[in-house]
Amino acid sequence: DTGVSQDPRHKITKRGQNVTFRCDPISEHNRLYWYRQTLGQGPEFLTYFQNEAQLEKSRLLSDRFSAERPKGSFSTLEIQRTEQGDSAMYLCASSFRARNTEAFFGQGTRLTVV
Amino acid sequence: AQTVTQSQPEMSVQEAETVTLSCTYDTSESNYYLFWYKQPPSRQMILVIRQEAYKQQNATENRFSVNFQKAAKSFSLKISDSQLGDTAMYFCAFTDGTNAGKSTFGDGTTLTVKP
Numbered sequence: 001d002t003g004v005s006q007d008p009r010h011k012i013t014k015r016g017q018n019v020t021f022r023c024d025p026i027s028e029h030n031r032l033y034w035y036r037q038t039l040g041q042g043p044e045f046l047t048y049f050q051n052e053a054q055l056e057k058s059r060l061l062s063d064r065f066s067a068e069r070p071k072g073s074f075s076t077l078e079i080q081r082t083e084q085g086d087s088a089m090y091l092c093a094s095s096f097r098a099r100n101t102e103a104f105f106g107q108g109t110r111l112t113v114v
Numbered sequence: 115a116q117t118v119t120q121s122q123p124e125m126s127v128q129e130a131e132t133v134t135l136s137c138t139y140d141t142s143e144s145n146y147y148l149f150w151y152k153q154p155p156s157r158q159m160i161l162v163i164r165q166e167a168y169k170q171q172n173a174t175e176n177r178f179s180v181n182f183q184k185a186a187k188s189f190s191l192k193i194s195d196s197q198l199g200d201t202a203m204y205f206c207a208f209t210d211g212t213n214a215g216k217s218t219f220g221d222g223t224t225l226t227v228k229p
Contacts, residue, residue, distance in 0.1 A: 042219030095215040103215035105159040
């Protein structure tokens with residue numbers, strides 16, 4: 001297992017288009033998290049899953065954002081009708097609930113909305 | 115709600131010297147964890163060191179150690195014998211005792227190690 005994998009690494013899209021990102025967590029990890037990181041700031045929590053259930057969503061996650069984790073494995077984050085303010089790095093992380101020690105992060109997907 | 119403050123946006127240190135990065139936090143929780151993460155340029159964030167709030171002893175990991183002052187809500191990171199590979203952005207993060215992955219992060223300190 002090579003760790004948390006995110007795809008694509010970079011995405012440029014026109015304003016108003018929809019985009020979807022994928023995250024593959026470490027295989028035995030049952031918790032998966034999405035964060036957003038803008039330039040010069042720390043990551044901000046968006047949402048998390050335990051297995052296939054989405055247990056918490058931040059107020060930052062507007063109704064244009066939706067996340068899924070079918071079958072409790074990989075997850076997707078979709079942004080509809082993208083806006084320039086959506087430009088950011090989207091980070092995925094995973095952890096193992098029984099070992100509440102740390103989360104392991106992917107390299108992120110950098111979104112640029114033009 | 116918890117807040118995490120890193121008051122040093124940028125710092126630099128000469129190779130082989132020691133540097134301390136500051137972090138303060140605010141919470142009403144009694145059971146929590148504190149982390150320092152390292153994010154090298156264009157690379158993924160990795161855990162540097164972790165401290166459980168109930169432990170009085172400061173955590174250490176090789177050249178990295180923390181000064182955890184619970185009453186003052188302070189959690190600083192000391193890097194000894196700095197190496198060029200330590201150049202990165204460092205984030206302080208707070209997590210309550212139930213969910214290690216759901217963290218509140220500070221805005222980071224960019225550390226440059228100079229040869």
